[in-house]
Amino acid sequence: MEIDRPLPNPMTPEAKPYWDGLREQKLMLPRCNACGHVFWYPRVACPKCHARDIGWVQSKGRGTLHSFEIGHQSFNKAFKVPVPYVLAMVELAEGPRMLSNLINVEPDPKKLKCDIPVEVVFQKLTDEVTLPLFQPAGR
Amino acid sequence: MPNLRDLSSVACIVGVDESDEMGTLPHKSQLSLHVEAVTNAVRDAGLKMSDVDGIFTAGQHSPATIGEALGITPRYVDGTTVGGCSFIIMVGHAVAALHHGLCDVAVISHGESGRSQVGVSPRRDTAIPGQYEAPYGFGPAPTMFGLITTRHMHQYGTTLEQWAQVAVSTRKWAALNPKALRREPITVDDVLKARPVVWPFTVLNICLVTDAGGAVVLTRADRARDLAKKPVYVRGLGEGTEHVSLTQMKDLTFSEATRISGDKAFRMAGVGPSDFQHIMLYDAFTSGPPIMLESLGIAKRGEGVRFFEEGRSTPGGSLPINTNGGGLSYTHTGMYGIFPIIEAARQLRGECGARQVPNLRTSLVNGMGGMLSAAGTLVLSNER
Ligand SMILES: [Zn+2]
Numbered sequence: 001m002e003i004d005r006p007l008p009n010p011m012t013p014e015a016k017p018y019w020d021g022l023r024e025q026k027l028m029l030p031r032c033n034a035c036g037h038v039f040w041y042p043r044v045a046c047p048k049c050h051a052r053d054i055g056w057v058q059s060k061g062r063g064t065l066h067s068f069e070i071g072h073q074s075f076n077k078a079f080k081v082p083v084p085y086v087l088a089m090v091e092l093a094e095g096p097r098m099l100s101n102l103i104n105v106e107p108d109p110k111k112l113k114c115d116i117p118v119e120v121v122f123q124k125l126t127d128e129v130t131l132p133l134f135q136p137a138g139r
Numbered sequence: 140m141p142n143l144r145d146l147s148s149v150a151c152i153v154g155v156d157e158s159d160e161m162g163t164l165p166h167k168s169q170l171s172l173h174v175e176a177v178t179n180a181v182r183d184a185g186l187k188m189s190d191v192d193g194i195f196t197a198g199q200h201s202p203a204t205i206g207e208a209l210g211i212t213p214r215y216v217d218g219t220t221v222g223g224c225s226f227i228i229m230v231g232h233a234v235a236a237l238h239h240g241l242c243d244v245a246v247i248s249h250g251e252s253g254r255s256q257v258g259v260s261p262r263r264d265t266a267i268p269g270q271y272e273a274p275y276g277f278g279p280a281p282t283m284f285g286l287i288t289t290r291h292m293h294q295y296g297t298t299l300e301q302w303a304q305v306a307v308s309t310r311k312w313a314a315l316n317p318k319a320l321r322r323e324p325i326t327v328d329d330v331l332k333a334r335p336v337v338w339p340f341t342v343l344n345i346c347l348v349t350d351a352g353g354a355v356v357l358t359r360a361d362r363a364r365d366l367a368k369k370p371v372y373v374r375g376l377g378e379g380t381e382h383v384s385l386t387q388m389k390d391l392t393f394s395e396a397t398r399i400s401g402d403k404a405f406r407m408a409g410v411g412p413s414d415f416q417h418i419m420l421y422d423a424f425t426s427g428p429p430i431m432l433e434s435l436g437i438a439k440r441g442e443g444v445r446f447f448e449e450g451r452s453t454p455g456g457s458l459p460i461n462t463n464g465g466g467l468s469y470t471h472t473g474m475y476g477i478f479p480i481i482e483a484a485r486q487l488r489g490e491c492g493a494r495q496v497p498n499l500r501t502s503l504v505n506g507m508g509g510m511l512s513a514a515g516t517l518v519l520s521n522e523r
Contacts, residue, residue, distance in 0.1 A: 008270040015270060040386055041271055047387075067293070067391060069285035070338035075278040087276055087337070089286050089386065097386045101275045109338050114293035131274055 003125050006078040011128075015042040017056045022130040025122045027059040029094055040096030061120035062137060063092040068114070070107050090118055090134050104135040143407040148523045150234040150245075151363035151370035154184025154356030155481040158250065161351035161470045162320055168258030170200060172250030172352030174208050176477075180354035185367025186244060191356075193217075193242030195233055197225030198251060198474050199260055205248050215242035221380055222508020223421060226355070226476040227515030231376035233357045243358060247480075250352035251472035257350075267384055280423060281337050281345050283385050283510045288339050288426040290391040295441030297429075299339055303330035304447040305425035306343050306467055311453050313464025315494035320347055321468045330425075344425040346466035346475070353477035355484070360523070371484045374501075375408030375518030377401060382512050392441075394511035397434035401505065401516045408518035410501065412436040415518075417486055417496045418458060419479035421506035422465040431505055435516070459496045462486060476506040476515065487521040 011019055021028030031038045034051035045052050069087040074080065086102040103121060105112065117137035124130045156179035158172045167175075173196070181188055193215040194202040202216035217232050219225055226247050233245035252259050268277070277283065291297050307327055313319035325343065333341035363370035379399030382388045389395060405411060412435055420428040429443025438446060446452050452460035463469045463482035470478060483502040485491050504517040 005276070006273045008274050010266060010269060012266045012270065041267060041384065067286040067290040069282065069289060070335075071276055071282070072335040072337060075276060075282055075337075076273060079273075079276045079278075081276060084338075085276060087282055087285070089391075099272055099275055099277055099386060114290060133275075 004080040005125065005131070006076055007125060007129055014044050018042055019129070021056070021058070022122065022132060023128070025130070027061050027120050027132050028056045029059050029092070029096060030054050031057045038094045038096060040098050057094070059092055059094055059120070063090045063118055064115045065102060065112070065118050066091040066097055066114060068102060068112055070109055086112070088134060101133050102135065103133050104139055143403065144409070146234055146238060146376070147374050147407050147409070148372040149360055150237040150357050151360050151372050152230070152355055152480070152484045152519070153358050153363045153366045153368060153370055154180040154182075154186065155484045156180040156183050156354060157318065157481065158352035161318065162349055163254050164252070164350040165255040165257060167252070167350065169250050169252040170204070170208055170258055172252065172350065173200065173205055173248045174250075176250060176352030176354035177205070177209060177246055177248050180356050181246065183368065184356045186356065190244045191246050193233065193236055193245035195229040195245060195247040196249065197229070198249070200250070213242070215245070221513035223423070223474040223476045224506035224508040224513055224515040225474065227480060227504055227506045227517060228378040228513070230355065230357065230373060230480060230517055231378055231515065234373050234376060237357060237359050243362070245357045247355045247357070247477065248352070249354065249472070249474060249477035251474055252350045253471070253473035254348045254350045271384070280510065281340055284424045284426065285337050285340055286385060287391045287430065287510065288424065291426060291430060292339065294392050297441065297444055299331060300327055301444040301448055302339070302344060302425040303327040304444065305422070305428055306330045308447045308452045309422060309461050309465040309467045312462045312494060313468035315454060316464045316469055319464035319469040320349060340424065346423045346471035347468070349470045349472050351470045351472045353481055355477060355480050369488045369521060371487045372520050372523050373517060374520050375404035375406070375410065375516070377403030377407070377516045378514065380508070380513040383509055385510050388511070392430065394430065394434040394507065394514060396512060396514040397431055397505065397507065397516075398436070400514040401435040404516040404518050410518055415458070415501050415503040416499050417462065417483065417502040418460045419483050419502065419504045420461060421475055421479065422461055422467050423471065423475065425467065427507065428460060430511065431507070435505060454494065462491065462494050462496060479504050479506060480517065483517070483519050487519055
């Protein structure tokens with residue numbers, strides 16, 4: 001299958017457990033071992049209590065559509081997903097927000113609403129790279 | 140204890156200007172746009188290039204590059220680059236440097252070949268956008284600011300028609316500015332029916348992309364009074380940053396950086412949010428200015444758009460906003476922040492002809508960097 005998106009570049013060392021997890025269909029999130037704060041994106045210190053002791057937890061993969069847009073053109077030559085498509089900010093049940101796409105949905109602003117429940121769908125791009133996309137929950 | 144008020148009105152804007160031309164300039168490099176703007180602004184101040192000993196610039200070129208191109212050897216440099224508002228923030232940095240004698244004549248320089256890309260270095264992915272944004276189709280600013288805009292609509296019931304009023308109001312000002320790129324009148328319907336780019340934005344909700352330069356010259360207040368033009372006092376200044384990645388912004392509908400920068404500037408100047416007769420806001424998108432008014436405490440949460448839909452912001456209105464025609468209709472190179480300073484200074488000097496705001500004493504300049512990520516605020520006045 002042709003790769004229809006830019007591959008993540010660079011893939012940084014502090015994010016390795018995240019990318020490793022995705023290959024096994026697991027959405028892993030960094031979690032501070034000192035204060036328990038689950039955060040996004042991967043960093044070597046906790047953005048809340050600034051401790052340097054970071055572990056990882058598996059997300060349940062559920063959350064809400066915090067905000068969205070409908071893309072009517074591609075903004076990157078390597079992004080070849082057909083228009084229109086849904087650009088999404090998802091708020092995970094564990095707390096952090098991440099950017100992704102909402103798929104398996106009609107890309108019509110009249111039919112979408114902030115705060116609807118969503119769930120993760122894993123999309124394998126290469127042997128190295130699997131991305132977490134989202135769809136309306138309970139499909 | 141240091142007192143913020145000690146910095147109020149110690150320095151003035153004494154020279155402002157743009158590059159010789161603005162618009163689509165494939166025959167000019169980015170560096171030439173800097174040099175043209177600085178030359179013009181120094182002449183506007185009635186100073187010589189050799190008087191300049193402080194260089195401030197943001198973006199791809201370092202202050203050392205600008206100094207070399209101008210043929211001067213500065214003894215103070217600042218290259219703070221936190222997005223388009225960097226130039227607004229640098230007015231504050233220049234005031235502090237001038238106050239302490241670190242330099243005597245400060246130039247803030249902007250040049251950007253945003254449209255033609257002449258003499259521009261290619262962008263490289265960095266860890267965060269390359270890893271967590273680009274694979275989903277996120278990239279240029281509209282793909283981010285739309286998320287802020289959609290959430291505001293969800294939380295406050297703001298409508299596409301209301302955002303469009305910002306474009307309509309700003310275009311009315313552009314019609315009065317001979318330097319504005321787009322001057323033909325537009326309606327709310329024109330904005331709604333324009334080419335969709337990324338919902339909730341059509342192309343008329345998004346700023347222009349142009350080639351231009353701009354520069355601002357400052358010196359201490361005692362010297363300013365003897366120069367060519369009426370001095371514009373920097374009564375208050377403030378800056379702040381909250382985030383870079385939009386996922387790290389606490390509340391998508393409210394800019395903490397803007398609030399912090401405004402609070403500091405207002406306290407220094409001894410003014411409140413309702414003490415302005417003229418406002419310049421960074422309008423990369425139609426939804427920006429209303430959210431900035433809300434974050435500065437000038438409008439209640441969710442009500443910033445009312446300044447535009449009720450006609451207060453337009454020519455003849457009670458609170459003129461973006462009187463140069465803004466990034467939406469006058470010019471927007473990419474890092475727009477120098478241009479609202481230039482317009483506020485010209486308004487306070489009374490040089491604006493058909494678009495002149497009458498009886499103006501105090502003007503507010505506020506701009507963002509990134510996606511409301513950083514902010515700079517200035518309280519400018521033609522009286523001390
Ligand atoms: Zn912690």
